[in-house]
Amino acid sequence: MEHNKEGLAPASPSAQYFNSSALSISIIAVLESEVPINDVHAMSLLKDVFLPINPRFSSIMVRNNGKRVEIKLEDHIDIPIFPTGLSPTSYDKYLDDYMSNMAMDRFPQHKPLWEVHIVKYPTSNAAGHIIFKLHHALGDGYSLMGSLLSCLQRADNPSLPLTFPSHQSSKPKNGKEKDDRTPIRSGDEGLEYRPIRVINHDILS
Structure with a gap:
């Protein structure tokens, strides 16, 4: 694949369409963090680990091609201000x-x-939240999630690769594989009309 003078491959037709006036x-x-989020550590993570992963994180789209630009982290970081002294369940609603609202805003x-949004208020699920909002023109969900996960380290031993618990499928008596019931494969009617759920928070369109 040919690259432009910025060293970037041309944006795919899908990426161009995802970043058009017709669709975003x-x-x-x-x-979710078990401890309060430290701004200094978060900024260091973004600068030294997140940005170098993908050159498109430091580029803008010009005529369907990428152009490298200087990154000012403060232009990409948002730290919302909520009322102080509320209960975690109250902050659930604020979050x-x-x-x-953030999900509906165009880039x-x-x-x-x-964008990265740092929420420093404790909710029912965590002491703080770091929210990544990445335009789909930057890549598909699999590659972008891989980029984010590559920024993380294991708490027990940072030298080991990040792993997740394995999931064993249930086997019925006939010996054939069968998917366990999940919110996606629940078998309930009208599931497609329910609010979309992102992590632990409902995003209503």
């Missing part, structure tokens, strides 16, 4: 509303198509 689709990933075209 983003991928939202939420990292849900914030994510709903400006003069800077790379990603």
